[in-house]
Amino acid sequence: MTTNSRLALLFIVLIGISGLSYFIFFGDNEAVEKSIEVQDEIESTTTLITTTTSTSTTIPNTSTTLTSTTSTTSSTTTTTIPPNQTAIYATQSEINKSKEISYDFLESGCKKDIENNSETDWMLPNEVFPYDEEKINFSLKIDPTIGLDVDCIGKLIPSILNDSRGWIKVTEKYFQIVDETEREFEFIFASPEKTDELCFPLQTNGIYSCRNEDQIVINFFRWVNGAIDFGADLETYRLYLINHEVGHILGWGHVGCPKEGALAPVMMQQSKSTMGCEPYGWPIYEILEKEFGINTYSYLPEEKTDN
Secondary structure, X not given: OOHHHHHHHHHHHHHHHHHHHHXXXXXXXXXXXXXXXXXXXXXXXXXXXXXXXXEEEEOOOOOOEEEEOOOOXXXXXXXXXXXXXXXXXXXXXXXXXXXXXXXXXXXXXXXXXOOOOOXXXXXXXXXXXXXXXXXXXXXXXXXXXXXXXXXXXXXXXHHHHOOOOOOHHHHOOOEEXXXXXXXXXXXXXXXXXXXXXXXXXXXXXXXOOEEEOOEEXXXXXXXXXXXXXXXXXXXXXXXHHHHHHHHHHOOOOOOOOOOOOOEOOOOOOOOOOOOOOEOOOOOHHHHHHHHHOOOOOOOOOOOOOOO
């Protein structure tokens, strides 16, 4: 082989080696660059998900903040939750003592053993007091067909309202019975039929009592039978019935059960259901609100329009 032939062969070999080296070097760099691009995309996606998972639920009147996650928004959302409701509890012994009042006729309900032969439309109490603007004045009349002692009821109602556990603790004014011409409101005890008439347009359906304008109409059916959730405890029921309707006169509306097992607020419709609360007859929640400024309103699952 001549010298020129050897040089040409050497040149060809060098060109081949150079091409192979270029492929190896630059080919590997492209693979690394593509790998870096894919990794960047993965990290970028992860960062996006991480920055869109925070929403905040704040409970008013507490220092607690609950945090939940979502993958659909990157904004902060605040949800308003009703404040914690005040719940009051009592032992069975305390509940039993709540039925002890100064005029001890809750158990009998002032029912008469003899038939009333009166031909008058209404029976009125014999003992009434003169109107006093420093007091809360109410009148009383009773359907003569239902067999209740009007003078007994006339003493029973004030003994409830003026009890230290009663509405006097909220009103800070004494309740007294007066002639119907001087009344601020009136108590009426009536048969189911008369109750329906006096309560209209409220629907009492022969089984409920009501407050209609300035009249409290107590359904005799309820007075002698109580309500399902009270069982045989007519004393607590009668306390409740008087205090509930007077609460309406004083401007208090219906409430719900604050928590299962707690004492039922007197402004619950306990004749229908105590919603898991313990039946109770005194305005203890309203007294607590008056004396300590604590909001004791218990939210209803749905609003009711009748009593």
